[in-house]
Amino acid sequence: MKSKKLIKFIIISIIFIFAVVLVAEETGYYESKIAKTKTLTEEQIKQFEEDIKNGKDIDVKDYLKESNIDYSNKLTKNVYKTSLELEKVFDKIIKVIFKGISKTVTD
Numbered sequence: 836m837k838s839k840k841l842i843k844f845i846i847i848s849i850i851f852i853f854a855v856v857l858v859a860e861e862t863g864y865y866e867s868k869i870a871k872t873k874t875l876t877e878e879q880i881k882q883f884e885e886d887i888k889n890g891k892d893i894d895v896k897d898y899l900k901e902s903n904i905d906y907s908n909k910l911t912k913n914v915y916k917t918s919l920e921l922e923k924v925f926d927k928i929i930k931v932i933f934k935g936i937s938k939t940v941t942d
Contacts, residue, residue: 859865886893907915 883893
């Protein structure tokens with residue numbers, strides 16, 4: 836009985852995750868993020884060219900600034916560790932299943 840509930844929970848979770856990713860794709864989240872990065876790059880190029888025209892001292896490092904902010908905390912780190920462990924477990928389960936299938940097919 837518990838295994839049926841677990842399977843039902845897993846299937847519902849997969850459907851929910853798929854729906855979230857689908858909505859993100861349809862609303863253009865990824866495209867807007869890429870467009871923002873492109874705009875920042877173009878602005879940096881314009882600033883670089885303007886500084887060259889004005890005869891300023893140029894250091895390429897000033898124009899290649901990346902804003903990678905680490906938003907992780909204890910919760911996200913623990914969820915990440917848990918997901919890595921789940922990945923290992925699912926990998927082992929899938930290998931066992933396919934070994935069983937291959938034995939059935941070859942016999």
